[in-house]
Amino acid sequence: MKTALTIAGSDSSGGAGIQADMKTMTANGVYAMSAVTALTAQNTTGVTDILESTPHFLGEQLDAIFTDIFPDAVKIGMVSSADLIVVIAEKLKQYKAKNIVVDPVMVATSGAKLLRDDAVEALCRELLPLAAVLTPNIPEAEILSGMTITDATGMEAAAKYISEKYGCAVLCKGGHKVNDADDLLWRNGFGKWFHGKRIDNPNTHGTGCTLSSAIASNLAKGYDLDESVERAKEYISGALAAMLDLGHGSGPMNHMFALKGAFTE
Ligand SMILES: Nc1ncnc2c1ncn2[C@@H]1O[C@H](COP(=O)(O)OP(=O)(O)OP(=O)(O)O)[C@@H](O)[C@H]1O
Numbered sequence: 696m697k698t699a700l701t702i703a704g705s706d707s708s709g710g711a712g713i714q715a716d717m718k719t720m721t722a723n724g725v726y727a728m729s730a731v732t733a734l735t736a737q738n739t740t741g742v743t744d745i746l747e748s749t750p751h752f753l754g755e756q757l758d759a760i761f762t763d764i765f766p767d768a769v770k771i772g773m774v775s776s777a778d779l780i781v782v783i784a785e786k787l788k789q790y791k792a793k794n795i796v797v798d799p800v801m802v803a804t805s806g807a808k809l810l811r812d813d814a815v816e817a818l819c820r821e822l823l824p825l826a827a828v829l830t831p832n833i834p835e836a837e838i839l840s841g842m843t844i845t846d847a848t849g850m851e852a853a854a855k856y857i858s859e860k861y862g863c864a865v866l867c868k869g870g871h872k873v874n875d876a877d878d879l880l881w882r883n884g885f886g887k888w889f890h891g892k893r894i895d896n897p898n899t900h901g902t903g904c905t906l907s908s909a910i911a912s913n914l915a916k917g918y919d920l921d922e923s924v925e926r927a928k929e930y931i932s933g934a935l936a937a938m939l940d941l942g943h944g945s946g947p948m949n950h951m952f953a954l955k956g957a958f959t960e
């Protein structure tokens with residue numbers, strides 16, 4: 696069985712973060728492992744508290760994983776501080792990790808800030824150059840490029856800039872209403888659109904975490920990047936279309952929509 700690792704924060708409500716990543720990896724047929732960067736006290740309406748792992752303890756988790764079950768792909772999500780980012784970069788280089796998908800999580804759907812201002816610079820310096828693909832949403836692509844994005848042309852300009860600056864492929868996600876859930880993959884000087892039909896579902900907590908984990912799972916299984924993005928979009932569309940409705944805010948998706956009998960009762 697292929698294996699995947701998520702390095703991310705825990706979402707106590709189970710819709711985003713480590714929990715969404717592990718459900719996604721499992722549903723996509725790979726063995727899921729986790730290194731927890733932070734615990735969040737969180738539900739569908741917001742984040743009330745964050746308790747970070749120490750850099751030393753995060754390093755120990757990564758040593759335990761890489762010296763035993765080597766991951767075929769790694770997804771990186773919420774990493775709130777520069778010190779944690781530095782440890783992750785060190786360990787990924789030490790163990791020659793492959794198929795690294797970086798979701799530059801900055802702000803939760805609920806509006807909570809998940810990355811400290813001083814950590815943005817460390818993220819760009821340490822992690823982006825290691826990424827096989829980076830998956831910013833539109834607000835994150837604006838921060839990483841310094842550009843304002845209002846349409847598809849703006850997405851292309853920002854993705855091209857970020858890709859050239861950090862030497863990685865960039866999947867700029869269109870879920871933030873610039874277009875109909877169309878995402879742009881920019882790589883080696885060329886852009887390719889992945890078209891998605893916008894599903895009228897207000898429950899989108901964890902979409903970013905889910906997409907990046909589904910891409911990592913497919914890379915782990917040996918699909919190339921284009922095919923991995925294509926398959927990941929199919930998976931997230933299924934999870935959104937299942938119309939799960941839980942909680943008082945923007946609720947989670949049904950990650951197990953394809954499982955026989957899932958959430959039918
Ligand atoms: N309503 C929707 N219908 C179909 N696809 C969607 C919808 N909303 C988001 N997506 C898709 O989900 C994926 C995640 O996109 P999004 O821009 O929402 O990421 P994100 O902002 O990182 O996630 P989040 O909103 O949870 O922070 C993308 O492939 C996007 O096209």
Ligand SMILES: Cc1ncc(COP(=O)(O)O)c(N)n1
Binds near residue numbers: 704802900901904
């Ligand atoms: C621990 C953790 N990691 C990531 C997110 C972002 O997910 P979303 O923007 O989809 O709420 C989150 N809310 N919580």
